[in-house]
Amino acid sequence: xxxxxxxxxxxxxxxxxxxxxxxxxxxxxxxxxxxxxxxxxxxxxxxxxxxxxxxxxxxxxxxxxxxxxxxxxxxxxxxxxxxxxxxxxxxxxxxxxxxxxxxxxxxxxxxxxxxxxxxxxxxxxxxxxxxxxxxxxxxxxxxxxxxxxxxxxxxxxxxxxxxxxxxxxxxxxxxxxxxxxxxxxxxxxxxxxxxxxxxxxxxxxxxxxxxxxxxxxxxxxxxxxxxxxxxxxxxxxxxxxxxxxxxxxxxxxxxxxxxxxxxxxxxxxxxxxxxxxxxxxxxxxxxxxxx
Amino acid sequence: xxxxxxxxxxxxxxxxxxxxxxxxxxxxxxxxxxxxxxxxxxxxxxxxxxxxxxxxxxxxxxxxxxxxxxxxxxxxxxxxxxxxxxxxxxxxxxxxxxxxxxxxxxxxxxxxxxxxxxxxxxxxxxxxxxxxxxxxxxxxxxxxxxxxxxxxxxxxxxxxxxxxxxxxxxxxxxxxxxxxxxxxxxxxxxxxxxxxxxxxxxxxxxxxxxxxxxxxxxxxxxxxxxxxxxxxxxxxxxxxxxxxxxxxxxxxxxxxxxxxxxxxxxxxxxxxxxxxx
Numbered sequence: 001x002x003x004x005x006x007x008x009x010x011x012x013x014x015x016x017x018x019x020x021x022x023x024x025x026x027x028x029x030x031x032x033x034x035x036x037x038x039x040x041x042x043x044x045x046x047x048x049x050x051x052x053x054x055x056x057x058x059x060x061x062x063x064x065x066x067x068x069x070x071x072x073x074x075x076x077x078x079x080x081x082x083x084x085x086x087x088x089x090x091x092x093x094x095x096x097x098x099x100x101x102x103x104x105x106x107x108x109x110x111x112x113x114x115x116x117x118x119x120x121x122x123x124x125x126x127x128x129x130x131x132x133x134x135x136x137x138x139x140x141x142x143x144x145x146x147x148x149x150x151x152x153x154x155x156x157x158x159x160x161x162x163x164x165x166x167x168x169x170x171x172x173x174x175x176x177x178x179x180x181x182x183x184x185x186x187x188x189x190x191x192x193x194x195x196x197x198x199x200x201x202x203x204x205x206x207x208x209x210x211x212x213x214x215x216x217x218x219x220x221x222x223x224x225x226x227x228x229x230x231x232x233x234x235x236x237x238x239x240x241x242x243x244x245x246x247x248x249x250x251x252x253x254x255x256x257x258x259x260x261x262x263x264x265x266x267x268x269x270x271x272x273x274x275x276x277x278x279x280x281x282x283x284x285x286x287x288x289x290x291x
Numbered sequence: 292x293x294x295x296x297x298x299x300x301x302x303x304x305x306x307x308x309x310x311x312x313x314x315x316x317x318x319x320x321x322x323x324x325x326x327x328x329x330x331x332x333x334x335x336x337x338x339x340x341x342x343x344x345x346x347x348x349x350x351x352x353x354x355x356x357x358x359x360x361x362x363x364x365x366x367x368x369x370x371x372x373x374x375x376x377x378x379x380x381x382x383x384x385x386x387x388x389x390x391x392x393x394x395x396x397x398x399x400x401x402x403x404x405x406x407x408x409x410x411x412x413x414x415x416x417x418x419x420x421x422x423x424x425x426x427x428x429x430x431x432x433x434x435x436x437x438x439x440x441x442x443x444x445x446x447x448x449x450x451x452x453x454x455x456x457x458x459x460x461x462x463x464x465x466x467x468x469x470x471x472x473x474x475x476x477x478x479x480x481x482x483x484x485x486x487x488x489x490x491x492x493x494x495x496x497x498x499x500x501x502x503x504x505x506x507x508x509x510x511x512x513x514x515x516x517x518x519x520x521x522x523x524x525x526x527x528x529x530x531x532x533x534x535x536x537x538x539x540x541x542x543x544x545x546x547x548x549x550x551x552x553x554x555x556x557x558x559x560x561x562x563x564x565x566x567x568x
Binding site: 001003006007009010011013014016017018019020021023024025026027028029031032035085088089092093097098099102103104105106107108109110111112113114115116117118120121122124125127130132164168172173175176179221224225227228231232246249250253254259262263266269270273274276277 | 308309312313315316317319320322323325326329337380381382384385387388389392393394395397400403404406407409410411412413414415416417418419420421422437438440441443446471496499500502503506507517518521522525526533536537540541543544547548551552555558559563
């Protein structure tokens, strides 16, 4: 094949995907930036250039700041816990444990259920008075508590649902990595007299670093991307206690129809995701890989 | 002495671990078990756990009658099929280009594709809603699917797979007189079959469960997928009749759940395969 035929083939094969990517990923990202410097068209008033007005509004908006801090707490509360649980689950179902098949099933099932559906189940779970949680705490003589209706516990209640949903998903990636590890490593360590805990800390964990990085990046993205449970369970309340950034964008954009301000908010989210991408590349540069 | 002691503590440790694993497993299955209990028993038993409670399918029948679930099912199936078919074609072609052709701008284009792994359509809802309006596609099933069809994840996964296929096979087919597209169809696609299966399972479970974008872009029964239909149903129609809501919830998740229970091994291996690359 001639060089120019190679070029032509390459471009043509790429073309259909490139058109859709440009239309629904690259263009909207650039358009978000553009619209964040303009006003929202209202009635007959067309959109005009307003400079950094939308960003000024954002800086003065307490709900924005709360959604941002909520989201950071949400990320901090869900990511380490779900990764640690995922690792624990993977080690358990990779070993010779009684009822391994059932355990694998139990851990992974939340992953295939729609978040919207499980949020409904959990909503019932948390219901005051006759929800299951209330019945359990009531049986121990603990006082009644409205888990989703109270400012102090609503975000934590959502975190529990998220950890429950995601741990089994991340477990799969650890399980895949564990199954690729040579059993001779463990045999050699056993001959040398290394304890299981020592082996885990000094051999398994370092070998799992690439997987941990992969899982971590996914977990961070999900922490900012997944708000289905907020829609079902709390709608950002009570008193904005469960307002997450993307949910706030949704409210501003599609309940108050203020697309310009929503664009400015989206820029913050894009910036956050960009930082995650840069950190990932920086880590990869420093070679977390041992393979 | 010490060896007796240590073997006993190992034994004890093992027992504790098993207990811990089972406790966690029970906690993890509890919400689903609870939903199944509520959905299959009359309303008055939804919080009374007595083994003699009568079983019933009445909740499912009432849920099915209370909202156009048949239409929602059809919409979701159409949506998942359409997205998957488009993804398979688009991603295969693009991955083939990246894996086996040399052309100017290849690395730049690849970087632009990978960008979508970070900037997913899920966060670009405001602008994509505007675009769909301009295209006249709001409130259609096509509009739900379009932003996801050129999947960076799919392109990346298939490119990695195609790269592992020996070039000799490719060249042999060329010598036989195959055009590049024939080579793709006869050599690359058949050899990548397990990866296609893995990708298909991941894609279908993602789009069956997707919610926020479909919620925004649809507002009629004719285009709503199941997830949005379920939300509309449980938020407005039913007040707080939990028996019906849990029945509808199980109904919505049933096809994926049953498929998962039947093909558990394939599911788990597919998610693994998709993650390793």
